[in-house]
Amino acid sequence: MMRVRKTIKCKITDLTESKRKALERGYKNLQKYLHENEDVDLYSANKQQADRYYEEIKVGKEYPISVRKDLIDLKIMDNVVSKYWLKVRVGSVYGGINVPLKPHIQIPVQGGGVEYCESKILKKDGDFYFHLTIVKTVQVEKSYSGLLAIDIGQKYLAVSVASHRDQPKFQGREIRGIRRHYNWLRKRLGEKKLKDEIARLSDKESRKVDQKIHEIARELVEEADEHDELIVVGNLKGLRENSEDKGRTMNRMISNFPYYKFVKYLEYKANERGIQVLRMNEHYTSRECSRCGAAGKRVNQGLFKCPRCGYEINADFNGAENIFQRTKVALGNIPSVGAVSEPAHNSSEMVSTSG
Numbered sequence: 001m002m003r004v005r006k007t008i009k010c011k012i013t014d015l016t017e018s019k020r021k022a023l024e025r026g027y028k029n030l031q032k033y034l035h036e037n038e039d040v041d042l043y044s045a046n047k048q049q050a051d052r053y054y055e056e057i058k059v060g061k062e063y064p065i066s067v068r069k070d071l072i073d074l075k076i077m078d079n080v081v082s083k084y085w086l087k088v089r090v091g092s093v094y095g096g097i098n099v100p101l102k103p104h105i106q107i108p109v110q111g112g113g114v115e116y117c118e119s120k121i122l123k124k125d126g127d128f129y130f131h132l133t134i135v136k137t138v139q140v141e142k143s144y145s146g147l148l149a150i151d152i153g154q155k156y157l158a159v160s161v162a163s164h165r166d167q168p169k170f171q172g173r174e175i176r177g178i179r180r181h182y183n184w185l186r187k188r189l190g191e192k193k194l195k196d197e198i199a200r201l202s203d204k205e206s207r208k209v210d211q212k213i214h215e216i217a218r219e220l221v222e223e224a225d226e227h228d229e230l231i232v233v234g235n236l237k238g239l240r241e242n243s244e245d246k247g248r249t250m251n252r253m254i255s256n257f258p259y260y261k262f263v264k265y266l267e268y269k270a271n272e273r274g275i276q277v278l279r280m281n282e283h284y285t286s287r288e289c290s291r292c293g294a295a296g297k298r299v300n301q302g303l304f305k306c307p308r309c310g311y312e313i314n315a316d317f318n319g320a321e322n323i324f325q326r327t328k329v330a331l332g333n334i335p336s337v338g339a340v341s342e343p344a345h346n347s348s349e350m351v352s353t354s355g
Helices: 017-035 044-053 173-191 195-226 247-256 259-272 315-330 341-346
Strands: 002-012 065-067 073-076 084-090 093-103 114-116 119-124 127-138 146-151 158-162 169-171 229-234 277-280 297-300 303-305 312-314 350-352
Touching (some): 017 044, 017 084, 017 119, 044 065, 146 195, 146 315, 158 195, 158 315, 195 229, 195 259, 229 259
Parallel strands (some): 229 277
Antiparallel strands (some): 002 093, 084 093, 119 127, 277 350, 297 303
């Protein structure tokens, strides 16, 4: 069994004037309590949570209201305009206030392997949000029919090869275009000293990139699930390290690519379906020929050439193919994977991050 943690983001919507004032008052009083140590009208449990979690208070920073898991009173109702309702305890209103929620995905009912955990109410751009943290228990697959291997590339976010298909899949190149576009806009706005506009553009860029990496991770996980394949991804260690041969432009592109966020999304989405994600040591995968094993090099950032057999291949595809082949050896050959958890754990090539 595996316990998977996830945060469901919900906007608190359609507040009446009195409820908005009560929520505003509770939020502002929490900031006063934290920053000014004032004896304010604040719900006792919120004070306890603040004392528990916020030891070091940074000047000017606003802190969310921490909601203890035993105080999460969430009602899920069908055939109503607002399906989800949360009771929020505030110091100024006896019994609290009921507020409607608009989540980005459906909220599961607590029980049957789903547990609500410590959650938060925060404020952003004048609106309130409830971030519900849940833990879901899922059954882990012990054996697989095949393998889906992913190389985290410099040109593409993800290049994958899989047991069920003959061709590689290249995904995420457009993220570089999004990054370049917004970097150019920020530079122009910076010349005009429009700081607020720069911050707004950064939020918009982040949302676009987030949406794209969610889509790529979801597509790969659905593909692995459909074909009963174990997922293995190259270890990211050293990917962001600067080197003299990369140059300033490439180093900037690498630092702007959301590699770690992509792997985090990939692992969660896979684990939620009971699919394991293993990390393969990428040592020499980008400099070793996937056809003959000889040491080669990138002719440029997009092309690998082998000096022994003359094999020319997309450099990231070469890396993904090497990850695929190494994993086959480490796990006793695909498609007859068998129980992967023990061999993967013992292998010097891998470390599981899905436990």
